[in-house]
Amino acid sequence: MTLLRMDHVGVIVSDLDEALAFFAALGFKIGGRMTLGDERVDRIVGLNGVRNTMAMIETPDGHSRLEVIQFLSPAVREGDAGAPANTLGLRHLCFAVDSLEDTLARLDAELVGEIVDYGGSFKLCYLRGPDGIIVELAEKLS
Numbered sequence: 369m370t371l372l373r374m375d376h377v378g379v380i381v382s383d384l385d386e387a388l389a390f391f392a393a394l395g396f397k398i399g400g401r402m403t404l405g406d407e408r409v410d411r412i413v414g415l416n417g418v419r420n421t422m423a424m425i426e427t428p429d430g431h432s433r434l435e436v437i438q439f440l441s442p443a444v445r446e447g448d449a450g451a452p453a454n455t456l457g458l459r460h461l462c463f464a465v466d467s468l469e470d471t472l473a474r475l476d477a478e479l480v481g482e483i484v485d486y487g488g489s490f491k492l493c494y495l496r497g498p499d500g501i502i503v504e505l506a507e508k509l510s
Contacts, residue, residue: 376424376433377461379501384421384438387498391436393474394463396425417441449500453480460494460502468493468507485509
C-alpha cells in the first residue's frame, strides 16, 4: 500500500464566515457548506453529540484543500490563539503568493514578526489569521 497524496488539512475555527472571508481574500476558491452530525461523525472524531458546519476550500491551482470547520457541538476546546511558532503541534500553513505586499493589503491580519528577504530567493512573513492560525506567505524572488 502506498500513500497517494495529502488530501486536505482540517482547520477548526470559531466563526466559519469570518474564516472563509479571510481565506477568500487570500485567494482560495470557497466550496459549498454543509452541516454534519450523526453517530458516524461521533465515531470518526471520538466525540459525542458532534454537530458542525464546514466548507471545503481549494487553492487556485486546485492542488491543495482545507476543510474549514466550526463545531456547533460539543463546545470547542479553547486553544492558545497567541501561541508562538515553536509550540508543539501543527503550527502554520504556508502559501506561495505572487506578491506578498498585495496579499497582505487584502487581509485583515497581524504580522507575527517581520517581512524578510530570505537570501534573495524568497520574501517571507508569518501572520495571524482567524483564531490565531499562523499563516506563512512566501513570494519567490527572481
